[in-house]
Amino acid sequence: MTHVLALDQGTTSSRAIVFDGEGHAVASAQREFTQHFPRPGWVEHDPQEIWESQRDVAGEALAAAGLGAGAVAAVGITNQRETVVLWDRATGAPVANAIVWQDRRTADACERLRAAGHEELFRERTGLLLDPYFSGTKLAWLLEHVPGARARARAGELCFGTVDTWLTYRLTGGRLHVTDPSNAARTLLYDIRRRAWDDELCALLDVPRELLPEVRATAEVVGEVAADLPAAGAPLAARAGDQQAATMGQACIRPGMAKNTYGTGCFLVMNTGAEARPSRHRLLTTVAWERAGETTYALEGGVFVGGAVVQWLRDGLGIVRESGEVEALARSVPDAGGVVLVPALAGLGAPHWDPRARGTIVGLTRGTTAAHLARAALEGIAFQVADLVTAMQADAGAPIAELRVDGGAAANDLLLQTQADLLQVPVVRPTVLETTALGAAYLAGLAVGTWASLDDVAARWAEDRRFEPALPAAEADARRARWADAVERSRGWEAAP
Numbered sequence: 001m002t003h004v005l006a007l008d009q010g011t012t013s014s015r016a017i018v019f020d021g022e023g024h025a026v027a028s029a030q031r032e033f034t035q036h037f038p039r040p041g042w043v044e045h046d047p048q049e050i051w052e053s054q055r056d057v058a059g060e061a062l063a064a065a066g067l068g069a070g071a072v073a074a075v076g077i078t079n080q081r082e083t084v085v086l087w088d089r090a091t092g093a094p095v096a097n098a099i100v101w102q103d104r105r106t107a108d109a110c111e112r113l114r115a116a117g118h119e120e121l122f123r124e125r126t127g128l129l130l131d132p133y134f135s136g137t138k139l140a141w142l143l144e145h146v147p148g149a150r151a152r153a154r155a156g157e158l159c160f161g162t163v164d165t166w167l168t169y170r171l172t173g174g175r176l177h178v179t180d181p182s183n184a185a186r187t188l189l190y191d192i193r194r195r196a197w198d199d200e201l202c203a204l205l206d207v208p209r210e211l212l213p214e215v216r217a218t219a220e221v222v223g224e225v226a227a228d229l230p231a232a233g234a235p236l237a238a239r240a241g242d243q244q245a246a247t248m249g250q251a252c253i254r255p256g257m258a259k260n261t262y263g264t265g266c267f268l269v270m271n272t273g274a275e276a277r278p279s280r281h282r283l284l285t286t287v288a289w290e291r292a293g294e295t296t297y298a299l300e301g302g303v304f305v306g307g308a309v310v311q312w313l314r315d316g317l318g319i320v321r322e323s324g325e326v327e328a329l330a331r332s333v334p335d336a337g338g339v340v341l342v343p344a345l346a347g348l349g350a351p352h353w354d355p356r357a358r359g360t361i362v363g364l365t366r367g368t369t370a371a372h373l374a375r376a377a378l379e380g381i382a383f384q385v386a387d388l389v390t391a392m393q394a395d396a397g398a399p400i401a402e403l404r405v406d407g408g409a410a411a412n413d414l415l416l417q418t419q420a421d422l423l424q425v426p427v428v429r430p431t432v433l434e435t436t437a438l439g440a441a442y443l444a445g446l447a448v449g450t451w452a453s454l455d456d457v458a459a460r461w462a463e464d465r466r467f468e469p470a471l472p473a474a475e476a477d478a479r480r481a482r483w484a485d486a487v488e489r490s491r492g493w494e495a496a497p
Contacts, residue, residue: 001073004445005062005231006437007054009079009163010242011100011264012311014053016061017434018072019441021450023460025434029060036097041104041346041494044097047085050163051170059230072231074221075171076238076444078245078436079163081186084138086149086211087166089159092174096146098163099138102265102304102346106137107355113137118204125191125198127276127285132355133304135162136188140205153208160211162186164239171236173226180218181287181295182244190215192287193276195295218244219291219447238443242436243267243300244288248443249435250404251461253454258392258400260385261436262409265349266306268388270299270396281391282351291446299395301350301388305359307409309343309377319370327412330375338363340486341376343384351391352487360490378415383483386422402426402466406435413467421471422480431462 002021008014012035017028031053036044062072082101087094099105110130113119119130128134139160143150152158161169162183168176184190184197189207191198197212216222221235240248243261247269250259255273260266269288276285276297288298305312310323320326340362347355361376393399403425409415410433420427432438445451469476 001071002450003065003067003072004441004450005058005072005075005234006441006444007058007075007077007167008242008434008437008440009050009054009077009167011080011102014050014057015437016054016057017437017441018061018065018067019438023432023438023442025432027061027065029057029064031057043100043102045083045100047087047094047098047166050098051167054167055170055229062230069232072234073450074235074237074444074448075225075231076240076440077164077167077236078240078242078440079167079183081162081183081241081243082133082135082138083163084135084142085161085163085166086139086142086146087159089157092169095149095158096142099142101133103138104132104347104355106132106141109137109140110355113204122188122201125201126185126188127192128186128188129282129284129353131353133302133349134186134188136201136205136207139207143207150206150208153211156210158211159213161213164241165213168222168236168239171225171229172223176223177213178216178222178239179213180239181215181290182218182241183239184215185287186241192285192297217291218289219443221447235448237447238440240289240440240443243269244298245439245443246406246436247271247288247298247439248457249432249437249439250406250430251458252404253458256396256398259404259406259435262306262381262405262407262415264306264308266303266381266385268301268385268392270392270400272297272299277395279395281394282353283388283391283395284350289443291443299392301391303384303388304346304349305343306381306384307407309341309345309380310409312345313374313377319373326374326378327414329371330378330414333369333371333375336376336379337368337372338365339368339372339376340483341373341380342486342490343377343380344490348487348491350388352491354491356492356494357490358493360486360493362486362489378412379418381409382415382418382422383480385419386480389423389425400425402428404428404430406430406433408433416467417470420467420469422476424469424473424476426469427467429464429467431464
């Protein structure tokens, strides 16, 4: 048995990919699911729809690969990280919709905690800032607003989990309530240095410990898939947050190596090895993975709206029919015509951390066309990532030699050339863009011996194309200064209540 099944549960779709022992994808299936926007700034998912879509694509991928029961060496899960699920421990029924990582409803709660002087404690213990992005305040909101939830939680009747925990619970027929450090580290409740849930932080958010899952290593067999499900009997051998999985999939296994994923958001991660390095530039210190008794840490910066701005061009404005059309439209003009688009559609993430920022377009004239907006949207993605890289290089005290990139939007050559121009650093695209699923497969395979070592994983990484900077450095600096001016105009747009 050399095939590994990766379950890649993302923000807009559930995907399953079967990889062989060489790390090649042999079959896959994908299904989008419903996005719920009950109020401005609120984003929700139906946990049952997440589970059913993930279960079904797993079966489809295994059927396409021709793999029956007993033919899968291991199953690895990777997931949208900070999304919160709350369910009944006895029945497995969700008690509310999942609150998605993009959701901004707890901005006021974060501001109250900050005003009370608690941010430094959270920062020191968790490596995170107080922002509605993270799980803890979302969980606290559910406990406050779902009737009887906090009392039921204290009585041990409810389970909390990020999506990895929810899927593991369902895959094992309700037998396991576990997570891993890469997901626990995103909750505002987990001490990343002690590698344990923190009672003081739980008390500040009024989260009962009875709710919390057991934390197991990222790459570790914790159980097996229930008999009535696809891949029945296969070892559940890895659970990893999507960006940490992508870091493994990009073979960024040594300190100083960095990758950026262009998905719904954009996420830059640098391996810092055994050191949980504090950030001085408003990035996050987090756990990359835990395996073989060792914890690897990382610095991370996240952009909330990356590829999602292209979805907005498609679904919100209707200027393209398919997301893949945006590159050709953007290339039909030589530049953005003076337009700058700040994609703060869900606030600004690192290094700005402004939940009240809103999307902004400046520089419009009567000559502005849909093509200019398309080009400005792609540039807006690249500008945001450039801000992250600048902050990360300052934290690391050394330049990034090259930026490895992946995710759906990394297929866009114009975007990657723009990125290289703004960074003045080579941008390298691998042959496998689905590195999130690949990383989950590698972590699961490492746990069961499909791959012998991290060096074995690194030997399978291969370059597809390298984008070298083609813009003079002075022009890149001028464009970034213009961008910074536009960002300031987007900040604090939504007034505090």
